[in-house]
Amino acid sequence: MAKEVVVTREGYKKLEQDLNELRTVKRKEVADKIKVARGYGDLSENAEYDAAKEEQAIVEARIADLEATLKVARIIDDSELSNDTVSIGMRVKILAEGDDPDEAEEYDITGSTEADMNLNRISDESPVGAALIGHKAGDEVDVTLPNGSIIVYKVLAVSRSK
Numbered sequence: 001m002a003k004e005v006v007v008t009r010e011g012y013k014k015l016e017q018d019l020n021e022l023r024t025v026k027r028k029e030v031a032d033k034i035k036v037a038r039g040y041g042d043l044s045e046n047a048e049y050d051a052a053k054e055e056q057a058i059v060e061a062r063i064a065d066l067e068a069t070l071k072v073a074r075i076i077d078d079s080e081l082s083n084d085t086v087s088i089g090m091r092v093k094i095l096a097e098g099d100d101p102d103e104a105e106e107y108d109i110t111g112s113t114e115a116d117m118n119l120n121r122i123s124d125e126s127p128v129g130a131a132l133i134g135h136k137a138g139d140e141v142d143v144t145l146p147n148g149s150i151i152v153y154k155v156l157a158v159s160r161s162k
Contacts, residue, residue, distance in 0.1 A: 005073045006088050011114040012075050019066040022059055030056045069113055084158055086132045088124050091161045094132070097152040108161040109133070
């Protein structure tokens with residue numbers, strides 16, 4: 001049995017939208033590219049055909065991945081969230097030991113499928129996210145980074161993600 005993937009309701013909807021887009025739009029686009037490339041003649045020396053077939057393989061792999069993820073996805077229920085404990089679906093404000101208070105960082109804790117550092121969304125499976133899970137405002141948390149170094153973060157605040 002595959003490992004359960006915990007997602008927010010919004011994250012689940014996004015996965016469904018991505019899957020629908022791949023099935024309805026991208027598949028057709030790639031099929032059209034393959035059809036056009038076949039018209040260029042000899043397939044053994046046809047770069048456009050090879051590129052289109054490679055793109056098709058990538059699209060089909062992504063579809064299979066999304067389908068598998070959705071099968072094992074569990075939507076986190078708001079009733080499961082505690083307003084003062086770090087968990088998936090919560091926002092956390094942290095400060096690294098020795099940093100200026102103005103350098104505090106805020107992150108939304110998400111499941112692995114929703115993580116996006118550009119949006120300050122970190123996975124509950126990342127080193128920082130995993131270490132913060134279960135902690136409350138005021139706690140100091142040791143985070144072991146992949147390179148073996150340890151950073152101590154102070155949890156300044158915990159609130160629901162927006």
